[in-house]
Amino acid sequence: xxxxxxxxxxxxxxxxxxxxxxxxxxxxxxxxxxxxxxxxxxxxxxxxxxxxxxxxxxxxxxxxxxxxxxxxxxxxxxxxxxxxxxxxxxxxxxxxxxxxxxxxxxxxxxxxxxxxxxxx
Numbered sequence: 061x062x063x064x065x066x067x068x069x070x071x072x073x074x075x076x077x078x079x080x081x082x083x084x085x086x087x088x089x090x091x092x093x094x095x096x097x098x099x100x101x102x103x104x105x106x107x108x109x110x111x112x113x114x115x116x117x118x119x120x121x122x123x124x125x126x127x128x129x130x131x132x133x134x135x136x137x138x139x140x141x142x143x144x145x146x147x148x149x150x151x152x153x154x155x156x157x158x159x160x161x162x163x164x165x166x167x168x169x170x171x172x173x174x175x176x177x178x179x180x
Contacts, residue, residue: 069163071172088171090149093162103162105170106155110144120145 061083065072066082073093084091091105110130112121120129120143128146135142152169158164 067159067163069160069167070174071167071170073163079153084166084170084172085157086172086174087166091170091172092129093166094158095159099155101156101159101162102153103156103166104151105166106151107162107170109150110148111147113143114147115143115145117141117143 066075067073071084071091072086075081076083078097079106080084082093087105089105089107091103093103098103115123117129117131124145129146132139132142132144154162154165156165
């Protein structure tokens, strides 16, 4: 696996142990592009799904882990805290003729970060 910006794009991709399969290194959610014979380039991403729970914040953290729990004060209609836990992922994928088109589509779907020092 190489941590190089393989496609020279704003969203950066590195090679993986699988041939013609690339993973984004600077996206907020898991993103991939893959060159598939007879299809072209396939772009895909996964977004975490969240669901409301009746657990207390402390119990939710014990059961699901700190990173998988969100709490919002006054998030419920009655003014109570809204506690949500991560419940798997939703995903989407689309086919393209070039990797540039695939990356452009992903950049509209998933937030990603860029280092400003790269532009100096």
